[in-house]
Amino acid sequence: MKFAVIGGTGLIGSQVVKNLNAAGHEAVPHSQTTGIDVISGQGLGEAVAGADVIVNLTNSPTFDEASPAFFQTSMDNLLAAAQKGGVGHFVILSIVGADQVPELDYYRAKVLQEDILAAGPVPYSIVRATQFMEFMDAVLSWTADGDTVRLPATPIQPIASKDVADAVAEVAAGTPLGGIRNIAGPEVFSLDELGRITLTHKGDGRTVVTDPTAGMFAVVKGDVLTDKDAHLAPTRYVDWLS
Numbered sequence: 001m002k003f004a005v006i007g008g009t010g011l012i013g014s015q016v017v018k019n020l021n022a023a024g025h026e027a028v029p030h031s032q033t034t035g036i037d038v039i040s041g042q043g044l045g046e047a048v049a050g051a052d053v054i055v056n057l058t059n060s061p062t063f064d065e066a067s068p069a070f071f072q073t074s075m076d077n078l079l080a081a082a083q084k085g086g087v088g089h090f091v092i093l094s095i096v097g098a099d100q101v102p103e104l105d106y107y108r109a110k111v112l113q114e115d116i117l118a119a120g121p122v123p124y125s126i127v128r129a130t131q132f133m134e135f136m137d138a139v140l141s142w143t144a145d146g147d148t149v150r151l152p153a154t155p156i157q158p159i160a161s162k163d164v165a166d167a168v169a170e171v172a173a174g175t176p177l178g179g180i181r182n183i184a185g186p187e188v189f190s191l192d193e194l195g196r197i198t199l200t201h202k203g204d205g206r207t208v209v210t211d212p213t214a215g216m217f218a219v220v221k222g223d224v225l226t227d228k229d230a231h232l233a234p235t236r237y238v239d240w241l242s
Contacts, residue, residue, distance in 0.1 A: 003027040003172060004048045004087075006038065006078065007057035011134060012093060015165030016055060016172070025173065031058075038074035044081040053089040054082050054122075055172050060109060063216075067109035075116040083121045090122040091172045093164070096130045096157075096182050100224035104216065114180075123176035129164045130157040130184040130225060133240050136198050139191070143214045148207050149199070150214035151192040157226040158194065159185035160240050163233030182230035187237060191217055194237070201241045 003020050007013045008029025020027035028047075030036045036043035038058050048054055056078055060067035082090055094110045101107045117124045136158070143150040167183045189197070195208040212218060217225075 001025045001052045001173065002050055003053045003055055004030060004051040005055045005057065006030050006036070006047065007059065008055075009033060010057060010059070011132075011161050012165050012168065013055075013057040015162060016057065016169045019165060019169035020173065023169070023173065038077055039070070041077040041081070044077055045084065048078075048081045048085040048087055051085065051087055053091065053172050054078065054087050055091045055168065057093055057168075060106065063104075063106040065105045067106050068112050071109045071113040072116065075113055075120075079116070079120045079122060087122055089172070089176045090117060090120070090124045091168065092117055092124075092126055093168055094126055094128045094180075095225075096128045096184060096227050096230065097220075097224035098128070101220055103219040123178065125171045125174075125177040126180040127164075127168050127171050128180055128182045129167070130159050130227070130230070132164065133158045133160050133185070133235075133237060136194065139215065139217075140195055140198065142216065143211070144206070147205070148209050149195055150209050150211035151195045152212045152214055152218045152220075153190040153192050153210055154217040154220045155188055155223040155226050156191050156194055156217075157184045157188045157230075158237050159183065159233050160235040163235050167231065167233070182227045184227050184230035184232055185237065186232050186234065188223070188226050188228070189237070197237065198241065201238070
C-alpha cells in the first residue's frame with residue numbers, strides 16, 4: 001500500500017514512516033520542509049496522488065485560540081485533496097479525553113479536527129493517545145521557579161512516542177475504523193508524582209510542590225486524560241527514562 005504521511009518528519013510521523021516502510025509498504029513523508037503547506041494547500045494534490053491512505057500528523061504551531069482555525073483549514077484542504085485523489089482511508093492522531101477538557105483551546109481544536117474528519121467524505125480512523133512521555137521535560141519547564149516545580153495532581157497515563165507510532169501505523173494499514181481507538185501507557189500517575197520520579201531519575205535536586213492551580217493541566221477535572229480500557233502500550237515510564 002502507498003501512504004502519504006503528512007507531518008511525516010516529526011516525532012511521531014518519522015517513526016510511522018519507518019514502521020510502514022519496514023512492513024513492506026511505501027510510506028512517503030511530507031511536511032513544510034518537503035514543499036507542502038496544509039494551510040495554503042500548496043503541494044497537497046501531488047503529495048496524495050496515488051496514495052491509498054493519508055496519515056495526517058500535522059500540528060498547530062500554537063496551542064492557543066488560533067489552533068481551531070489551523071485544524072479547520074488544514075483538514076478542509078486535506079480532505080478535498082484526498083477526495084479528489086481517490087484516497088480510501090484517512091487517519092489522524094488525537095488525544096484521550098480531549099472532548100472532556102473544553103477549557104483548553106488546543107483540546108477543543110483537536111475535537112474540531114475529529115468532527116471534521118468524521119463528517120467528511122473519506123473513510124477514516126482516529127487514534128487517541130494519552131500524554132507522551134517525551135513531553136514531560138516541557139511540562140516541568142512551564143511552572144519551574146528556582147528550586148521548585150509546581151504541578152497539579154492531575155492523573156496522567158504516559159505513553160512512549162514509539163508505542164504511539166506503532167499503533168498509528170497498525171491502524172493506518174488496517175481497515176478504516178469509522179471511529180476512535182484509544183491507546184495509553186500501562187500505568188497511571190498523578191502529574192506531581194511523575195514530576196518527582198523524573199527529577200529523581202535525572203539527579204535534579206529541585207522539589208516538586210503540589211499546586212492544583214499550576215500549569216495547563218490544572219483545568220483538567222478528574223481522570224479524563226486516562227483510560228484503563230484503552231489499548232495499553234508496553235513501555236513503562238521508568239524503563240523509558242532508563
